[in-house]
Amino acid sequence: MDVTAVRTYVAVVEAEQFQEAAIDLGVTPQAVSKRVAALERELGVQLFTRDARGAKPTIDGQAFLPHARAFLDAAERAMASVRPGHRALRVDVIGRRLSLAGLLRGFHRAHPDTELDVVTLFDSASALSAVRDGVIDATFRAVTTPVLRLPPGVEAAPVLDEPLHLFTGPDHEFADAPAIRPDQLAGHRIWMPGNTPGTEWTAYYDELAAAFGFTVDAVGPDFGIEHLLDTIADSTTLSTFVSEQTPLVWPAGHDLRRIPLTDPTPVYPHALVWRPDNPHPALTVLRDHLTSAYPGRPRDGIWTPSWTENPAGPRTGPQP
Structure with a gap:
């Protein structure tokens, strides 16, 4: 073949x-x-x-x-x-349209001579195994969730805490709000058909929903972002979450709204995962670029799940 x-x-x-x-x-x-x-x-x-x-x-x-x-x-x-000899630095992102791909584009602008091979592995277990086995050099994941643990010999460091926005159509009750608190979502239904059981993002949104009293609805096949945008635009009750830096483009007639969440602001904790004994020279450059730009997580005004990795430093996976 x-x-x-x-x-x-x-x-x-x-x-x-x-x-x-x-x-x-x-x-x-x-x-x-x-x-x-x-x-x-x-x-x-x-x-x-x-x-x-x-x-x-x-x-x-x-x-x-x-x-x-x-x-x-x-x-x-x-x-x-x-x-x-030399090969490109192979880095996994969950999706090319997400903010993590933007982090890599920023790295490429800062280091244009570094050759990158960007891959997309949906399954977290496969991504971590690929890092462990040296098939890829690094991946971006939310680590130490109830469903995602680092394998032996693998480390992680936080690189981006991304605020969430509520995403609604023009006739939703929050459509004209400049910002809302998460507790205002209590009793509401947040539609997220891409939430797959066993993934780290589903664990994140399940705990967020439990903390603020809303329901995450993953019912229905995931037909992709265009179908989600069409459905949200026409609904008076459905809304969804998008990350602050996720680029989205929709038809002008949809009049969709992105509403910041504040007091507290839920942030999604992205970490870079790698093997410390990986000899690829560009991996150190990537790590230094990302960790030096990470401002550190504030102690007040944000929400993160109880399992979020401590950002004070990298964590080594449990040794056998």
Whole structure:
């Protein structure tokens, strides 16, 4: 099976558009289409449905996705085991549209000569195992949650405490508020279809909901950010959370609102996770860049979950 074709297929799934995948891969959209078509011929199935809004995996495409990622991981390990000399610093982010990708873009602007290989691993356990095994050099995660523990020999340090905003349509009762307190959400339903059981972000929002008396509703399939924006825009009761630095663009007619949460401000605790014995020279540069820019967590005026990592210094995972 063609590794390049499989990597292209995964890139289209993540980007949700052939053109965006082409930009990520540094090739033309025509090259992306040809690679996907060749893979579809080899497999004997259609992997995507395409319309004006982008590309979505078919049922066969969804079934193939975890195996494709495992295939690429195995291929990368095989090549890395014999690859001499320098390689790009490989860093995992949960999503390319999230604020963590912005942190890496800031690092790249400050160190343009450092080659980066940005990957997206949805599953936290896989990301931490990849750090432990040296498949990737670092990942961004919220550590020491009830569901996420550092493996032996792995360390973490806080790099970003990101405030949350409430995200509503124009007819929601909080739409015109300049800011609200979290306790004003008591009794409300916050729609978050991307909350997957067993993930660190679900653990975060579950504790936030328990602390301030609202309900997190994860009902319904997660059709992606566009569907979420469309639904929130038309609802008088549904709202969701977005992080302060998450870039979002929506049609002008939606008139969506981002409302800061204050007194206290819930912040999501992002940490950089790495192996201290990783010899990649750019890893130290990345760590220094991120930790030097981290202002430290204030003691007052914010909310973090009870399991949040102490930001005083890195934590080493439990030793066997």
